Amino acid sequence: GEDVEQSLFLSVREGDSSVINCTYTDSSSTYLYWYKQEPGAGLQLLTYIFSNMDMKQDQRLTVLLNKKDKHLSLRIADTQTGDSAIYFCAESNQAGTALIFGKGTTLSVSS
Amino acid sequence: NAGVTQTPKFRVLKTGQSMTLLCAQDMNHEYMYWYRQDPGMGLRLIHYSVGEGTTAKGEVPDGYNVSRLKKQNFLLGLESAAPSQTSVYFCASSYSLFTGELFFGEGSRLTVL
Numbered sequence: 001g002e003d004v005e006q007s008l009f010l011s012v013r014e015g016d017s018s019v020i021n022c023t024y025t026d027s028s029s030t031y032l033y034w035y036k037q038e039p040g041a042g043l044q045l046l047t048y049i050f051s052n053m054d055m056k057q058d059q060r061l062t063v064l065l066n067k068k069d070k071h072l073s074l075r076i077a078d079t080q081t082g083d084s085a086i087y088f089c090a091e092s093n094q095a096g097t098a099l100i101f102g103k104g105t106t107l108s109v110s111s
Numbered sequence: 112n113a114g115v116t117q118t119p120k121f122r123v124l125k126t127g128q129s130m131t132l133l134c135a136q137d138m139n140h141e142y143m144y145w146y147r148q149d150p151g152m153g154l155r156l157i158h159y160s161v162g163e164g165t166t167a168k169g170e171v172p173d174g175y176n177v178s179r180l181k182k183q184n185f186l187l188g189l190e191s192a193a194p195s196q197t198s199v200y201f202c203a204s205s206y207s208l209f210t211g212e213l214f215f216g217e218g219s220r221l222t223v224l
Contacts, residue, residue: 006153008151031211033211035213040217040218041217041218042115042201042203042215042216042217042218043154043201043203043213043215044215045211045212045213048211048212088153088154090211092211093156097142097159097161097167098142098144098156098159098169099144099156099211099213100156100170101146101153101154101155102153103151103152103153104153104154
């Protein structure tokens with residue numbers, strides 16, 4: 001079945017770049033997604049990338065996709081304390097009817 | 112604009128008790144989902160629905176039942192609660208899974224003693 005793997009923790013200093021990595025199993029997923037969860041809240045879609053793209057940039061966010069290795073990464077430039085949150089990688093299930101999420105990476109930003 | 116509303120936000124149950132979590136969305140979305148979030152386990156899909164009157168099992172459906180009698184509501188039931196069902200439950204809805212944008216509620220924290 002589908003599986004999405006992420007490292008659990010990342011700690012950076014304010015102003016540095018953060019890179020969160022993810023590996024996935026289902027190569028048929030049309031899109032791959034990054035969601036953000038702030039403390040005490042539900043998840044919100046942060047960005048997504050179409051599976052035939054290698055890179056997508058959106059302001060401070062850069063998503064890189066390596067389809068051959070089934071590896072997805074999210075780079076946050078000039079990381080701020082407000083970026084402290086849990087970041088989830090997600091892909092669609094084989095039926096295309098639901099999203100399968102990774103375990104989430106907790107990003108801690110210190111000033 | 113309420114979006115996705117979950118009721119209740121907190122609940123404590125004793126083992127063996129039953130309860131229902133209610134999810135309501137006002138965006139006319141076809142797809143609705145129930146996930147549970149546990150430390151170190153991320154989000155796991157319990158059940159989902161692709162339209163009114165339809166439901167399907169996700170990754171961890173055992174011990175839960177769901178109903179989607181009205182398009183805007185998706186109910187998650189626990190018939191006989193167990194301590195292993197202590198978790199934070201999230202409901203989400205989506206207009207189209209093609210875009211992958213799920214709208215989440217704020218979560219319901221359930222403790223089973």
